Amino acid sequence: MAKITAVIDIGSNSARMVIYEKTSRFAFHLLHEVKSRVRLPENAYKNGGNLQSEAMQRTYDALENFLSIASSFKARKILCVATSALRDAPNKQEFISRVRTGLKLNIKVIDGEKEALYGAIACSNLLPKADALTIDIGGGSTEFSYIINGKVENTLSLALGTVRLKELYFDKNDIEGARAYINQELDKLSDIQISNLIGIGGTFRALSRAIMKDLKYPLNKLHSFEFSAKTMSSFIDKIMNANERKLKSLNIRPDRFDVIKPGSLIISELLKRKSDIDNLITSGVGVREGVYLSDLLRGQKDSGFPANFNPSVRYLLDSYIIDKNHSNHLAKLSKSIFDLTYESYDIDEKYKKALVIGAKLSPIGASLHNYSSNQHSYYLIQTALEYGFTHQEIILIATLTKYAKRKAPATAHITEYKNILPDERVAEFLSFIISLSSALLAHRPRDLKYEIGFSGNCLHVSSKENLYLVKDAVKNLEFPQGIRVEFK
Incomplete structure (x- = not known):
């Protein structure tokens, strides 16, 4: 499939075009979107369903501009579909032929x-x-x-x-x-x-x-x-x-x-x-995204993504993670600590998904600028973690990255999103896990060589590596009440 694809949808109220860019096999993001309120069937229903010349000209002009935009993005493939405005019109072939001849664009009229x-x-x-x-x-x-x-x-x-x-x-x-x-x-x-x-x-x-x-x-x-x-x-x-x-x-x-x-x-x-x-x-x-996905996922069973795959997560990893090894370590450590502790602190297991994704994505802001990297991560996730997540999951993942390696989530932040965030105790606990995982990786190891146990509200961490920077980083963390970390 072409790396950059434009999809045009000629509807009854508006004509729209989206331009997508692939970042890996099934990952993509929106590069550009444009629409024009062409009202192609305007006055058609009063005239036996026939498209009127003024409305056809508006739509033609919009399509001409769409193609210019697609060219500016170097789109290698253009998919164009039309819905009821054209399929219902007795004189639809007049417009389709005009567009094919004048703009070299093939319109596929799809049924309902x-x-x-x-x-x-x-x-x-x-x-x-x-x-x-x-x-x-x-x-x-x-x-x-x-x-x-x-x-x-x-x-x-x-x-x-x-x-x-x-x-x-x-x-x-x-x-x-x-x-x-x-x-x-x-x-x-x-x-x-x-x-x-x-x-x-x-x-x-x-x-x-x-x-x-x-x-x-x-x-x-x-x-x-x-x-x-x-x-x-x-x-x-x-x-x-x-x-x-x-x-x-x-x-x-x-x-x-x-x-x-x-x-x-x-x-x-x-x-x-x-x-x-x-x-x-x-x-x-x-419809536009459905046309794009049908092309992207052709050959996939039931026209769906592979198991446990999310296009938005993969897009962010493809585009903004500098050190994928470090990102994976953060996710693995966070998952291990959660599995050891969540029952003792009465944390619902359903939050593990958001925690692991948040840990994996937490470094993305550093690719924009090292200073304020947490804020950059927060903004990128809040806006670009688009597909397959509830708003509750999106804001939780974004919040965890905002406060990674820092203090617990601010009360003002929790209050602002109180209707879609879990309670402050849960957000604080999950944020601490990512912060602790980041601290345990302060020396940026290429391999994970930790053994971690948990008993009596204490995480026992052992490793044969030099953990001087790690211990220093852990000292600066803000611990939830009752949790301790000891090194062996």
Whole structure:
């Protein structure tokens, strides 16, 4: 697969392009993202579904600029898909041929089932594992799929979309007509009981972003943001009764004013029908990422990453770890100390995953600058540890790296993230383990030659190596109450 790949998604509301760079076989990161609100099917639904010349020109111009951007990044592969805006249009071939001739770009028009599949592939690989119903609200259609035990099942595309509903019902102020049409389409959805709803697409992200601001949520990260169905339903009630001035005060962007109500009504009616759904998860990924992953992971069983592989962790290791041996030593020592002590200090074993990843990633900031390296590590992890983690895991891992080799996490920091961090005692204990592991490696050994035991609240450390710097580093640590370290 090409090292740098551009993926273009021509939707009904917007055309978008993402550019990804591989850092190793399955690791990648986002280099660039751009979108244009082209509204390709604007006025089409009033004209027999035919695309109108002005909308086609807007989209053509956007694609021309996209290709220029892709060229500037030296993208070796460009994948372009189009969804309901083109597949529903009787005159779609006119636009496809024009783009092929004028821009040398081949557009692949995908059907609704494929669109649903791509979105679900992105969610099943790039969100924390959970059985869920996915919903992807577009301008012309809405796609659904079920993710069960990590596999995509029951994909479905319905003729529901924000632009479609706007032009057919909302522009005529026929809200009840829109409601009846939505429910007629939702009758086709499989009646599988499930508690999680994953939201894909601009409408769901716009609502989630506004709810984050309303809740004064402490972490500025939309992907993997979780909240209750009750919160969404209450917020949608405000949206449906709001004028443009009120929509702005609810933190809805002006470019969403005309389509936020149709999209909100789809979600509202779905939640009324699916009363078993109580937890909502926001996805920052969708069709584009699904197209990219299908290419990246072709040949992999079930289109998934290898076992115990995370693309964000591997990207950070590939890009920012100078001494991989040292990073691995930190992870191994931290795991060993945790295994020896967690039961005695009543620490849930579930925190071991975050601890080991935090230990392995803690040196990444040093590659930017030695001074303030912990702060650099903290920032990189908080922003770039994007895929496959809950917000609780991300902020915990970032916190552990921020305070590695330092004092215990500051009370002000714990308070700021109190709703998504474990209690102060747990954060302090885990942070100490990484700090102790860093101190035990102060002499930067090439091989681990430690024997560590634990009894009576004391860690017994023995080694035949010269540990002068190690002992000095351990003396400067801030110990949790009751823990001691003795050298033999």
